[in-house]
Amino acid sequence: MADKELLALFVQDSTELLRNLEQDILRLEDSSDDTDLLGDIFRYTHTLKGNAGIVGQGLISDFAHEMEDLLDKLRKREISVSTQMVSTLLSSVDLLESMVRACTGGAFPEQQAEACDRLSQAIQRLAQGEEQPISAEAPASSPEKARERPAEPRGGEGNILQISIAFGAGALQSGFDPTVLIEELSYLGRLESVEVDLSRLPPFKELEPGQVYLSWSLRLNCPSGAQPVRDLLSFIPPEHAVDVKVLSALTEEPSTVPSHASSPEPAVSPPAQVLPTNPIQAVAGPSVRGEPPGSSELGPVAAGAAPGPAPTGIPSSPPADGPAPASAWSSPPALESIRVPVSVLDRLMELAGEMVLTRNQLIQSVATGDEALVERACQRVDALTGDLQDAVMATRMQPIRVVFDKFRRTVRDLATRQGKQIRLLADDRGVELDTTVIEAISAPMAHLVRNAVDHGIEFPEKRLEAGKPAVGTIWLRARHEAGQVIVEVKDDGTGLDADKIRAHAVGLGLLKPSRSASLSSAEIHSLLFKPGFSTASQVTDLSGRGVGLDVVHTNLAAIGASIRIDSSPGAGCVFQVTLPLTLAIMSAILVQVEGERFAIPQANIKELIRVRAQDLGTQVIRVGGVDVTWVRGELVSLVRLSDLLGIRSPTFVHPRSGERLPNKRRNIADRRGPDATAPRTDPDRRRMGDRRHSRASALNMVVLATGDCTFALLVDSLLDSVEIVVKPFGRHLRDCQVYAGATVLGDGHVALILDVMGMSRMAFVAEKTATAAAHELGMKSEVPQEEDKLPVVLMAGAKGEVFCLPLHQVRRVLKVDGSDIRTVGRRRVLQRGREVIPMFTVDQVADTVPLPPEQQRFALVFRFGERDMALLCSQVMDIVELEDDLDRFTYRQPGISGSLYYGETQVLVVDPKELVLGVFPHWGDDLEDAGDSRDRPSVLVVDDSAFFLDHIAAMMEEAGYQVSRAADGSQALGLLDSAASPFDLILTDIEMPVMDGFDFVTRLRRDPRFQDIPVIAITTLTGRENLLRARDAGIDAFSVKLDREHVLERCRYYLEHGRETPTEPRELQ
Amino acid sequence: MPLHTELAGNTVRLSGEATLYDGKALKAALEPLLANPEQVSVNLGGLQEIDLAGIQILLSFVTTRGDAPTRLVAAGEPTRRRFQTCGLGEWLEPATADSAGTANGQGE
Known part of the structure; x- marks a missing residue:
């Protein structure tokens, strides 16, 4: 092996050795008696010394030898571990890293040799049992x-x-x-x-x-x-x-x-003290302005x-020539090599061999013209390609532990220097991510961790004053969830003060005072991600927590990740980042506009909506010069993709006559012709070819979300759901804001991948949400109020049976391929890559028509405790809002909570919890184990609608609460009176028979035992008069029914803070 | 915590946060002493937070007073650290044994 190659190998090995060495030295501080740990540290140092000697790096070898002497004495218990010793060893690792990196550059700098001498002397003194600082700037012995x-x-x-x-x-x-x-x-x-x-x-x-x-x-x-x-x-x-x-x-x-x-x-020349003795003299201009030659x-x-307009999900490719741009400074260097387990390479070899065999079969079968053989060979190629893809992806996967480990040192150093006491706890659960994702998240994660140290965790004395332990804790957690990876940075520090953020946002003009009152805590916290907000946080107690968070947000969004904050004042803060597993291959929806196909990353898609042309008048309106549409009770901006891309044709093809005619419609909502006053149901109009009655005139909307911005994209047609391989653009096209790259489709054509964030910027929808626009225009009263309606997902079973599952319980819908299903014993699971989801059908528990395997084409994924579960169906029909008239008798059985009517169709309402427990009875024990009911807050839910009662209760149970139910105020009072221990919280409807919510709470407050229980009204009643009545009764907050996030957020708030001084109940939405 | 100022003789005592949001209040508190030829002390002991806006106001106050003696005294830990890190440590009076007490707002 050439010297250069040997040296490169040495650098690679040493880098890993030093990383392990640093981690073990950090552990040494808490485990100074761990002989195995000391043995490992000694061994790493010894190996480094030996390797350096082989490649002729004498200085590194000598320095490692000095460390070895010290570590040997530690092993023999001749000296003991101290904080100063750990700091010195860590400094030694830093120096060794510098030396290892520099050794490929040729000459060894004199300055580094001096540093090496100084540290060597410090190590020798420590080895002799002398506790002396390694230099004048050595770590302090006390926080002060x-x-x-x-x-x-x-x-x-x-x-x-x-x-x-x-x-x-x-x-x-x-x-x-x-x-x-x-x-x-x-x-x-x-x-x-x-x-x-x-x-x-x-x-x-x-x-x-x-x-x-x-x-x-x-x-x-x-x-x-x-x-x-x-x-x-x-x-x-x-x-x-x-x-x-x-x-x-x-x-x-x-x-x-x-x-x-x-x-x-x-x-440079030795540093000089540049501050004048008389500070006034510092007014003179700076002495360093010229550029040293x-x-x-x-x-x-x-x-x-x-961060720039980095395309969603695509790693930017560097320019092929010319000087590095300014952004090169901020981009981490790309990894030149990664280590791959031999087992993964063996698997790749095995698959490559099978691929060759299958290719031979294919060639032979084509030559003989045997169609059955060709088909079999094609199926084999399909399966092998999938396996090969998984295996290749596995070579790129790196444990997230690599990122977490880096922060041990960061936290230790920052905490020591600031005089704080902080421990870092990491739980990575073996999560692995694509190398490019690991690289992309390092800097944002580092910022969040540093932010937690700097501005989250308080000084020890302040923590003690607040009744907290002097040592603060930062948790780093990673877990798989719904095909993505969730990473959390949590601290038990000072937390965020939503009221303070709200006030600052108003002060900065980012938020209108009238709007600020109606925002939830989550919405308030998301303001920290807005550019320009940071100042407020930086200079106050709500703290530098906002500093740079807009950039963190932007950088994460650029790789298709999202971030949210959860915090309570005084209790700490959690930053939750949702990451894709890889950037190289992604799931996408293909859409078509003006004859061109485009791919939209599924990670950004919230929902696909088809609006019939005759419904446009009520679905799409124009507010402040922009088209907006209603999506689940919220106004969102509507953007026509052809306009955004500048490819809209001035003509259209008439859906009935096939003629190409001039398109006179300027706005999406324009649908009125000269006979607009005639009734739209007029059969003559249908015969005359009114476009509004053509299926082809329906609008296809893709509801997209990036960060906290949601908008709807209008496309001509929705084509298919596909897995695409991302091809980054070359340098000439990399600045295209709207595109994230390209992909080659199955038919060989190229489709451009749309960058959702880029589109939102270009369409200006990120600047202001449509809802905010509507509020500004005083449209709040026009927001449709849903009267006791529940959004559900309709799904088809076998032989015309229709089931539904409440929308809020459905996490995602998967298209099921037979090859995704694995059977182990009597248990079946859905396996996608490394994700395994237990699956079942309704008929396994309920007396319904069995769903044949060939009809098990879709899966609705929902959460059960800590697990994802998949309910199979033959088709996902629609998302609709059903009236609350649940029949709890006719079809009630295990797994089915009752039935409803959707038009003429009878729909069976699935109870997912009963279904799961019917198939896997022992999982109920797991649920109990997961949260001892004695530790869970108790909530009383009061609602006369069995439908809502069930679903609010299910929602609360899912969130970890212990739930009791009552059908009206009178029943609730009875339950309260007889309960062994008082409830922690009450959620109640207002309009109920026998005893309504106002009456119930009024009576409740008269009883001294119940005066401190927070009460949240879940109702569609609004208006000042009702708010005042609620206040007088003793209700603490109002929430619109089944607005899950708001309700849970309020519950958490009241359970933590108790009731506020009774003033006016807060209207949540 | 918003800025609180207290003028007693030739000493103005600051507590709370001297930040961008309280800049005008800080200026208003210092302005009466601007032309005072006697020694003026600005007690920073109660400050919990200071940013560049606060620092610039204090520095401008000192430089505008010119030869009239001005002291920035009793800076607590966060204030002292911010000044020192940014190369402005010498604008502060050296820390004394009782600085810690004043830093916690327990008197000068």
């Missing part, structure tokens, strides 16, 4: 000391960055405070000098508090390389200039530095350009 120190090194030395910060005058207004950025930078290394330019600071009377007048020039010694700085600066928008020059790039990988930076200037200019760093 740590907090007093402005800047500290992370470890070794050798990467000098010159950073100029000159934010735009309006930076503070839009959420960016340079002093916070400098503080963040100080955590990444040692600030060797900080020069402030005060020359633009105006006299006191002329000063505008919101303007930025100061600018800085920093010299940062960053031992871990430029990557952490790069990650941090990726959150700064382009209008705020941050220039970065690498003065000494000892650990920088050549690939990440532009070509003209390949010869970094030698180390030969310095490598990496800026201006434009983070806004960094």
Whole structure:
């Protein structure tokens, strides 16, 4: 093997060794008596020493030898582990990383050799039992000391960055405070000098508090390389200039530095104290403004350009030539190699062999003309291709633990430097993600973790004052859910104050005061993702939590991920990120517009809706110059795809005559001809060919969601659901905002993949939701109120039987292929890649017509406890809203809660919980085990409608509550009176026979035992008069029926905070 | 917590948050002392949060007063850290033994 190859192998191996070494050293702090752990640490160091010796890296070998001596004494218990020792060892790992990276670059920099000497001496002193700091900037021994120190090194030395910060005058207004950025930078290394330019600071009377007048020039010694700085600066928008020059790039990988930076200037002169004794003298201009000859200019760093209009789900391809763009600074270097388990490669080999055999069979069968053989061979190719796809994907899968592990060090270092006590708990559940997803989430995740440390977890004394343990906790969790991966960053810190965010949003003009009152906590929290909101959070207690979150949101959305926040003041905060497993292959819906086919990623699709032409008048309206439509009680913008792409034809083909005629309709809602006053049901009009009565005139809408923006896209036709292989665009097309790439279809044609976020930006629907527009236009009263109607999914069984499942229980619909079904014993599961979902049919429990296997074509996936379950049907018919007239007698049986009418059709209402327990009785025990009922809050649900009572109760049980039911106020009072322990919460309808909700709550409040129980009214009643009646009765909040998120959010709120001072009940929606 | 200011003689005492949102209030609190030729002290002990807006107002106050002696005293931990990290530590009076007490708003 050539020396160069050997060295490359050494770098690869050492990088992994050092990563393991760092993780084990971090564990050492809590497990200093673990002899196995000490053995591992010693072994890693020893291996590194040996490997370095083989490739002639004497300095690395010698330094590892020094570490080995120290570790040997630890193993022999001659010395004991201390915090300082752990810090020194971690610094040693940093230095070794720098040395390993630098060793491919040729000469070893003198400055790094000096750092090596200093650390070696520190290690020797520790080995002799002396507790001395590794340098003047060593970690503090107490939090107080740590907090007093402005800047500290992370470890070794050798990467000098010159950073100029000159934010735009309006930076503070839009959420960016340079002093916070400098503080963040100080955590990444040692600030060797900080020069402030005060020359633009105006006299006191002329000063505008919101303007930025100061600018800085920093010299940062960053031992871990430029990557952490790069990650941090990726959150700064382009209008705020941050220039970065690498003065000494000892650990920088050549690939990440532009070509003209390949010869970094030698180390700069020793850092000087640049602050004048008399601070007034600092008013003089900055001393560092010129560019040192030969310095490598990496800026201006434009983070806004960094995320850019990255196409949804597509990893951007770098330009083929020319200098690296500014955004290259913010993009992590692509992995050059990954490790693949031998078993996966064996599987690939095996599949490749089978593929060759099948190809031979295919050739032979085609030659003989045997159609049956051809068909069999094609089926085999189909199955093998699927398996091959899974196997290839497996080679790209990396454990998310790789990302989590990085944060142990981040949290430890940040916490130590800030004087906080924080432990990090990670639960990755073996989750793996595609390498490109892992790369894409690293920086946003790092931001969320740093945010939790900086602004979430309080200082120990504040925690103790608040009755919390001094040590704060950050949890990192990952799990599979519904074919996606959920990653959570949770802390038990100060949490978010929704009222404060609301007030700041109003102050910043992001929210109208009239609208702010009606927003839920979740909607309020989502404001943190809005560009320009950050300022508010940065400078107050609601805290830097908003800083850069808009960029986190944008970067995640660019890979088809989404993020949401859940938080309660004082209790902590959870950031939940939903990620796709891979970016290379995705599920998509094919649509057609003006004869062209386009693919829309299914991850962005909320729903597909077909509107009959004659219903357009009521379904589509024009508000403020834009077309909007009603989707489940909410107004959303309606965008015509052909208009967006600029391909709309000025003519149309008449659906009946086939003639091509000029299209006079300007707006989507335009449907009125000269005879518009004639009744639309007039049979003459049908005969005369009124387009409104043609099936071809129906509108197909794809309801799309990206982040918190939802809009409907109008297309000519919906074609198919397909798995597509994503082909990124070349550099000439990569700036196309609306497209995310292309894919080759089964027939060989190319279809462009639509970028949902890009479309929303282009159509301006992200700027303002249609609902907000409607509110502004005073349309609130026109929002249709559903009177006791329940949205359900209608599905067909065998021989004309129709079932339904409440829409809120359905998580997704899957098209089932026979090859997806696996049978193990008497149990059947639906297997898609690594996802396994237990499946069953209604007839397994209820007395209904058995559904033959060949008709088991669709699956409705719903949640049962912690599991996804699949209910099979022959067809998903529609989503409709049914009247509440549940017949609980005629068809009531296990698995069927009753029947309803949909037009003339009788629909059996499925009770999914009973079905599951009918098929898997012992899973009920699991549910009980999952949450001891004694620990679950008890809720009393009061509703006269059996239909709603069942479904609200099911919703609450699903959310983990212990539920009791009553049919009216009188029954509820009886239950309350006889209950062994008081209920924690009551959900009640208002309009009920015997005793209505007002009367019930009025009587409830008269009894001292029940005065503290929060009561939420679930009703369609609105209006100030009813609100006042509710307040007088003692009701705490109103919610529209089955608005699941609002109801659950309010329940959580009241269970945590108890009843508020009785004023006016809050109207939730 | 919003900014609270208290003027006593030649000392103005600040508590709460000196941020963008309280910039006008901070300016208004300092303005009466702008032309005072005697030594003026700005007690930062009760400040829980300060951002660039607050810092700039304080610096402009000191520089505009020119030769008239001005002291930024009793800065608590968050304020001191922000000033020092940003290269402005020397604008603050050095921390004293009783700074901790004043930093918690327990008196100067």
